[in-house]
Amino acid sequence: MQSKGIIIDTNIEEGFQRIKEAGFQCIDFSLDQYMVNSDIYAGKNLHFFDKSEDEIRDYFSKHHDYAKKYGLYYSQMHMPYPLYVYGKEEISQYMWEQVVPKSLLVCETLECPYIVVHPFKIRTQLGIEAEKEENIRYFKKLIPMLRGKTYKICFENLYENRNGRLVPGVCAYPEEAIYYLDTLNEMAGEECFGFCFDVGHANLIGMDMYRMITMLGNRLKVLHLHDNDGIYDLHQIPYTFTRERGKALATDWEGVLQGLRDIGFGGTLSFETYPGMSCFPERIQQKVLELIAEIGKEMQQRILIFPTPDSEVTLY
Amino acid sequence: MKIGIQTAGVLEAKSVETDIAMLKKIGIETVELELNKEHLSKNYYQSLKNALELQRITISQVYMPALPEVSLGGEGTEKMLHIMQECIELCSWLGCPYFIVHPFSVARNYTDRKIGKEQEKNINQDFFKSLIPFAKKYQVMICLTNELDNVNGHLCMGCCSTAQEVKEYIDTLNTIAGEECFGFCLHMGRALLLSTDIREMLLMLNNRVKTVQLCENDGIRDMAMPPFTSYTVAGQKYWDGLIRGLQKIGYEGDLIVTVRGFIGGIPSTLKWDTIQWLQKILSHIREKVDFVNVLQSDKKLYLFGSGNGFDNFMKYYGNVCEPMAILDNNQAKWGTRKNGLEICSPQILLQENLERIQIVICNIFFLEIEEQLRKMGIENICCYEELQAF
Numbered sequence: 001m002q003s004k005g006i007i008i009d010t011n012i013e014e015g016f017q018r019i020k021e022a023g024f025q026c027i028d029f030s031l032d033q034y035m036v037n038s039d040i041y042a043g044k045n046l047h048f049f050d051k052s053e054d055e056i057r058d059y060f061s062k063h064h065d066y067a068k069k070y071g072l073y074y075s076q077m078h079m080p081y082p083l084y085v086y087g088k089e090e091i092s093q094y095m096w097e098q099v100v101p102k103s104l105l106v107c108e109t110l111e112c113p114y115i116v117v118h119p120f121k122i123r124t125q126l127g128i129e130a131e132k133e134e135n136i137r138y139f140k141k142l143i144p145m146l147r148g149k150t151y152k153i154c155f156e157n158l159y160e161n162r163n164g165r166l167v168p169g170v171c172a173y174p175e176e177a178i179y180y181l182d183t184l185n186e187m188a189g190e191e192c193f194g195f196c197f198d199v200g201h202a203n204l205i206g207m208d209m210y211r212m213i214t215m216l217g218n219r220l221k222v223l224h225l226h227d228n229d230g231i232y233d234l235h236q237i238p239y240t241f242t243r244e245r246g247k248a249l250a251t252d253w254e255g256v257l258q259g260l261r262d263i264g265f266g267g268t269l270s271f272e273t274y275p276g277m278s279c280f281p282e283r284i285q286q287k288v289l290e291l292i293a294e295i296g297k298e299m300q301q302r303i304l305i306f307p308t309p310d311s312e313v314t315l316y
Numbered sequence: 317m318k319i320g321i322q323t324a325g326v327l328e329a330k331s332v333e334t335d336i337a338m339l340k341k342i343g344i345e346t347v348e349l350e351l352n353k354e355h356l357s358k359n360y361y362q363s364l365k366n367a368l369e370l371q372r373i374t375i376s377q378v379y380m381p382a383l384p385e386v387s388l389g390g391e392g393t394e395k396m397l398h399i400m401q402e403c404i405e406l407c408s409w410l411g412c413p414y415f416i417v418h419p420f421s422v423a424r425n426y427t428d429r430k431i432g433k434e435q436e437k438n439i440n441q442d443f444f445k446s447l448i449p450f451a452k453k454y455q456v457m458i459c460l461t462n463e464l465d466n467v468n469g470h471l472c473m474g475c476c477s478t479a480q481e482v483k484e485y486i487d488t489l490n491t492i493a494g495e496e497c498f499g500f501c502l503h504m505g506r507a508l509l510l511s512t513d514i515r516e517m518l519l520m521l522n523n524r525v526k527t528v529q530l531c532e533n534d535g536i537r538d539m540a541m542p543p544f545t546s547y548t549v550a551g552q553k554y555w556d557g558l559i560r561g562l563q564k565i566g567y568e569g570d571l572i573v574t575v576r577g578f579i580g581g582i583p584s585t586l587k588w589d590t591i592q593w594l595q596k597i598l599s600h601i602r603e604k605v606d607f608v609n610v611l612q613s614d615k616k617l618y619l620f621g622s623g624n625g626f627d628n629f630m631k632y633y634g635n636v637c638e639p640m641a642i643l644d645n646n647q648a649k650w651g652t653r654k655n656g657l658e659i660c661s662p663q664i665l666l667q668e669n670l671e672r673i674q675i676v677i678c679n680i681f682f683l684e685i686e687e688q689l690r691k692m693g694i695e696n697i698c699c700y701e702e703l704q705a706f
Contacts, residue, residue: 128516162553165535167511175480206472206510208465210429230470231536243469250470258429 001289002078004030004274007063016066018286023293026075027067028222028270031106031115035080035099043088049098056102060109067110074112075268076154076196076222079103081118084138086125100142107151114222116154116196119170119180124160131170132179139184139193146192154196154221155180157212159204159233166204166233171195173207174215181219194221198272199256200228200235209252213259220263224272225299227251237276237288238295257302265303269296317605318570319598320346320376321591322529325576327364336367342592343599346376348529348572349410353383356402358409365410375412376570377459377501377527378403382418393443401450408454414527414569415456416501419444419485421465421474436475444489444498451497459501459526460485464509464538471509471538476500479520486524499526503574504558505533505540514554518561525565528558529574530601540577543597559604560632567605571598603698610698611637615672618643620689621679622659628702629678630655643675645685665692676700 001024007015019027034048051059067073080099084092107115120138123131139153146153155177158169171177177195184193197220202209213220227241228234230250243250277288321344327335339347347368355361368375380403383396400417407415419440426432444458451458460482463474476482482500489498500521507514518525532546532554533539543555573594582590611617611633619626620643634655642659644650649659665673674696677685682699689697 128513165511168513173478203470206464206470208473208477210423210433211473214430248468250468252424252467252472255424255429262430 001026001270001292002028002030002272002274004033005278006274006289012062013066016070016072018289020070020072022286022289023297024289025072026268026270027072028224028272029063029074029077029106029110029112030274031103032078032080037081040080040082040091040095041085041088043085043091045091045094049094049102051102053102053105056105057109060106064110074110075270076114076116077103077107077110077112079115079117082121083118084120084122084134086122096138101145104145104149104151108149111150113151114154114194114196115151116156116222116224118158119155121158121160121169123170124162132176135170135180136183139180140187143184143188143192147188147190149192152192152194152221154194156196156224157198157201159201166231168205172201172205174212177216178219195219196222196224198224198226199238199251199253200224200226200233200272203228203230203251204233206230209255210259210262213256213265214262217263220265220267222267223260223270225256225269225296226272226276235273235275237273237292238271238299240276253299257299261303261305269299269303271296317568317602318345318374318376319595319602320344320348320373320570320572321594321598322348322350322379322572322574322576323364324350325579326587326591332364333367333370336364336371336373338588339591340371340373342588343595344373344591346374346570346572348377348379348416348574349375349412350379350381350576351403351406353380353399356399356406358406361406361410375410376572377414377416378407378410378412379416379529379574380418397443397446400447404447404450404454404456404458407456413455413457414459414499414501415451416459416461416527416529417444419460419463419475421463423475424465424467440475440485441488444485445492448489448493448497452493452495457499457526458497459499461501461503461529462506464506471536473510477506477510477512479517482521482524500524501527501529503529503531504543504554505529505531505538505574508532508554509535509538511535513557515557515561515564518558518565518567522565525567525569527569527572528562528567529572530558530598531573531575531578540575542573542575542578542594543601555601559601559607562605563608571602571605573598604701607698607700608633608636610674611676613674615674615696616640616668617674617676618665619657620644620662620675620677620685622646622649622654623679625678625680625700625702626654629676629700639676645688662688662692665689665694670694671696674698 001019006018083095119135155171157171159166160169181193181195185191195216225238226235227238228236229241238253241250271292273292277285280288404415423432423436426435447458460476462477464471465474476485486498486500490496502525530543531540532543533541534546617637617639618641619639622642622644639657642657643662644659650661652659670693675689675694677699679685686697
């Protein structure tokens with residue numbers, strides 16, 4: 001489960017307790033809460049990542065220790081985003097020079113295997129080819145920080161907003177995602193980059209879920225599971241959207257689960273559903289978390305019904 | 317490149333001759349004929365054929381809507397094949413080169429999606445392979461169109477909705493046929509529902525694109541509205557993508573607007589005014605697609621305007637033409653240079669043979685400038701609208 005809105009630093013232990021009691025085993029750590037996207041787009045810097053490496057390790061040591069105390073582990077985390085804002089060089093520089101390396105340090109401190117990043121979104125300003133070149137150019141520079149490490153960077157499929165309409169963005173299509181990952185991993189000489197499949201983002205562009213997941217294959221390392229109406233990025237609870245009353249689901253969850261099954265996905269079923277929880281009255285939010293955990297167990301069963309011979313059974 | 321409209325909702329059986337005469341009068345040059353599986357005899361279409369020939373309006377493409385009521389498998393497949401074969405023969409008799417059909421999006425009908433995907437490919441390949449002898453016999457090209465899959469009301473990717481899949485299908489079938497029997501019909505509305513990068517799709521498919529069906533929608537429902545009418549379609553960017561893509565691939569087909577539902581909703585007294593408006597929209601799109609040919613004609617090219625419009629023009633077309641100079645009404649700019657071109661007074665045109673020059677107006681005050689140029693006796697004028705990057 002996404003830690004956003006649950007693990008709060010002013011009362012940190014309670015968040016871990018809630019996640020555990022709801023029935024989850026893993027945490028998707030929302031490091032992006034320490035430098036939120038609206039601030040970055042505005043060029044506003046709250047300087048959290050000015051901390052030295054030792055200060056960073058020290059700050060997140062309690063996050064590491066409480067997770068252990070409650071028998072939880074970090075399956076993935078989310079780097080602050082965006083990493084680059086077109087026309088705002090100062091904040092972009094800060095992201096590259098401070099936020100990225102220190103985020104990787106947090107990943108190491110929490111013993112987390114995957115950190116999800118948003119590749120640069122600059123196709124509106126410069127075109128798709130220039131966007132590809134810039135992303136390769138930049139992420140290639142991170143390879144020395146990734147080689148031989150216990151963590152990998154995972155690109156996520158994104159969208160863009162065109163006059164209120166959400167349209168495909170960087171890595172929205174499997175062919176483009178595969179191009180990025182294979183190119184960078186070949187440059188690295190080892191697998192330093194993987195993929196985070198965001199079901200909600202894919203749903204916004206009518207993606208064939210099964211096709212995308214099976215094309216990605218073992219490049220797919222982590223998931224962002226959430227639902228929406230196919231129009232807006234609502235991050236709601238899976239299985240909650242139809243287009244007509246009484247009719248079946250308008251999101252192809254069956255395609256998602258069969259795709260995961262057929263690629264032998266052994267990773268974590270991770271829910272990015274903070275808005276889905278937070279729209280409920282606070283008093284019953286814990287029950288919502290429990291429901292999401294139950295949904296995860298159901299999904300796990302659906303994936304395991306016909307396991308492929310080599311897949312490992314990994315509880316979420 | 318002809319401009320046209322679908323016959324469904326436009327031509328009425330009881331007044332087909334007068335309707336076709338009206339189309340001609342309005343400036344419609346070609347039509348897409350939508351077939352009805354209940355009426356596949358030549359007799360049924362004889363009067364239509366005669367009227368179109370009389371008015372010298374061609375049939376650009378023949379379209380058979382999807383037949384969800386005919387289930388594939390066994391007798392259903394046989395029935396479907398028979399219908400398609402009749403359509404191909406009819407298409408040829410009508411003098412039409414392209415027959416548009418829907419491939420089958422059936423993957424989600426199977427419990428196991430992997431099997432579903434494989435079966436979808438097999439079903440489509442086997443079905444369309446069966447049509448090859450008829451396509452060859454009647455010299456009709458079968459055009460697959462991009463499909464949607466309806467996930468309980470949510471329209472998602474279906475068969476042939478990605479360029480990669482279209483390429484695979486068409487290339488495989490043409491290899492089996494040993495000649496080009498299959499092409500692609502781009503349905504703009506269905507592509508827009510998936511926010512497809514139209515230009516990229518066209519570039520990838522290149523000369524496999526034989527026909528287009530132009531319409532748009534609200535991004536949620538397949539509504540078949542006229543081009544440029546939906547504010548949610550990210551402004552003009554998608555249509556700019558279509559125009560630039562068709563330019564780049566040297567598209568030689570026709571431009572057909574398919575807005576049957578839209579026409580059906582218009583009061584009958586406004587029908588022909590509406591179709592005339594659609595004709596103007598198509599003329600506009602054709603002018604834009606043809607634009608590169610205008611730039612590369614043997615006439616001397618002058619650009620009018622040295623501001624943002626000029627910058628945008630040079631960004632997208634600077635490498636496909638060789639302007640003589642930039643014209644500008646701002647005297648302060650005369651004698652200066654931009655992008656290696658001298659900025660001059662429009663009066664220099666009077667030194668030229670006016671029939672041998674082409675002016676492209678790159679300025680938002682194109683109406684006033686056009687009037688200015690026409691008063692000078694210049695006829696070859698076109699207006700450039702800034703393209704938007706996508």
